Amino acid sequence: xxxxxxxxxxxxxxxxxxxxxxxxxxxxxxxxxxxxxxxxxxxxxxxxxxxxxxxxxxxxxxxxxxxxxxxxxxxxxxxxxxxxxxxxxxxxxxxxxxxxxxxxxxxxxxxxxxxxxxxxxxxxxxxxxxxxxxxxxxxxxxxxxxxxxxxxxxxxxxxxxxxxxxxxxxxxxxxxxxxxxxxxxxxxxxxxxxxxxxxxxxxxxxxxxxxxxxxxxxxxxxxxxxxxxxxx
Numbered sequence: 422x423x424x425x426x427x428x429x430x431x432x433x434x435x436x437x438x439x440x441x442x443x444x445x446x447x448x449x450x451x452x453x454x455x456x457x458x459x460x461x462x463x464x465x466x467x468x469x470x471x472x473x474x475x476x477x478x479x480x481x482x483x484x485x486x487x488x489x490x491x492x493x494x495x496x497x498x499x500x501x502x503x504x505x506x507x508x509x510x511x512x513x514x515x516x517x518x519x520x521x522x523x524x525x526x527x528x529x530x531x532x533x534x535x536x537x538x539x540x541x542x543x544x545x546x547x548x549x550x551x552x553x554x555x556x557x558x559x560x561x562x563x564x565x566x567x568x569x570x571x572x573x574x575x576x577x578x579x580x581x582x583x584x585x586x587x588x589x590x591x592x593x594x595x596x597x598x599x600x601x602x603x604x605x606x607x608x609x610x611x612x613x614x615x616x617x618x619x620x621x622x623x624x625x626x627x628x629x630x631x632x633x634x635x636x637x638x639x640x641x642x643x644x645x646x647x648x649x650x651x652x653x
Contacts, residue, residue, distance in 0.1 A: 423540050423541040423542060424468070424540055424542075424646045425468070425540065425542040425543065425544065425617070425642050425645060425646060426468055426469070426470040426539065426540045426542070426543045426544070426642075427468055427469050427470070427543070427544050427546060427638075427639055427642055428469075428470045428471075428472060428526065428530050428543045428544065428545050428546070429469075429471065429472070429526060429545065429546050429547055429548075430471070430472045430473050430487040430490075430525075430526050430529065430547075431471065431473045431487070432469060432471045432546075433465060433469070433471045433473075433474055434471075434473075435602075436546075436547075436548050437457075437465055437469065439548070439550070439604050439609075440548065440609070440632060440635060442604035442605070443604040443608065443609055443628065443632060444632050444636070446604060446605065447608075447628055447629045447632055448629070449629055449632040449633055449636065450636070451636060452636055452639070452640050452643070454466065454643060455468075455636070455639055455640070455643060466643060468639065468642050468643050468646055469639075470530075470539060470540070470543070472487075472490070472526060472529045472530055472533060473485060473487075473490070475533050475537060475539070476490060476529070476533060487522065487525050487526060487529070488500050488525060490529055491525035491526075491528055491529050494528065494529055494532040495528075495532070496524075496525055496528045496529070498521065498524070498525075499521070499525070500518065500521055500522070500525075501514065501517050501518050501521050502514060502518050504518070504522075504549060504601075505598075505601060507519075507549045507550075507551070507601075507610070507611070508549075508550075508551035508552070508601075508610055512625075515549075515611065515625070516623055518549075519547060519549060519611055519613040519623055520613065520621055520623065522547045522613070523545055523546075523547050523613045523614070523615050523621060524615075526545050526547060526615075527545045527615050530543055530545060542617055543617075544614060544615065544616055544617060544638065544642065545614065545615040546612060546613065546614050546615075546635070546638075547612070547613050548609055548611070548612050548613075549609070549610055549611040549612075549613075550601040550602075550607045550608065550609055550610060551601065551607055551608055551609075551610040552597055552600030552601055552606060552607045553600065553606055553607060553608065555593060555594075555597055558593060558596055558597055558600060558606050559593050561605060561606075562592070562593060562596050562606075565588070565589045565592045567585045567588075567589070569588075570584060570585050570588045572584055572585075608628040609628050609631045609632065610625070610628070610631075611623065611624060611625050611631070612624050612631050612634070612635055614638070
């Protein structure tokens with residue numbers, strides 16, 4: 422019996438935690454049978470499959486970029502920009518970038534599944550995020566802490582002070598630059614899917630709608646999987 426999987430790259434360490442945190446922030450219900458933090462479960466439901474985790478072959482802390490892995494497995498092509506700047510792209514470039522990520526993940530999954538025989542059916546997904554405004558980030562950011570500035574081997578008090586002052590000036594801008602990685606400093610701005618029929622769906626709805634649609638998709642897969650098990 423082959424159960425449908427929901428597949429992405431690095432989803433256990435980024436996408437799923439991000440989506441859960443963002444759902445909490447946006448007041449979106451996360452299906453309790455999918456969440457990893459109830460009393461009996463400390464990991465995600467097995468409907469989720471992470472291509473980085475699978476390729477890592479149980480090696481603790483294994484990391485590899487999607488594009489690197491895809492190319493090593495024979496994918497022709499690659500990214501069409503930087504995900505960090507996704508929200509700045511034109512609509513055409515956004516669609517091109519997100520589709521490329523989906524196709525790379527699909528290729529990696531097919532190669533992994535060919536060797537590991539995980540499942541015949543899978544929905545591929547990928548998320549993109551956009552930072553909140555600098556003003557919004559400043560409102561929730563921690564206060565600047567001069568003790569957090571690494572001064573290394575600097576001995577000159579003036580140079581140390583200059584470095585601290587520069588760090589203070591750049592405190593918020595540094596948070597903005599890394600905001601897309603953190604749900605409290607950013608919002609999901611797109612989620613792409615490759616469905617069971619092979620069709621690509623690119624969703625650029627508002628954050629709350631994106632999240633609701635994602636959990637609805639996962640809930641349907643979960644429900645179908647449980648029905649298959651009961652009828653097996």
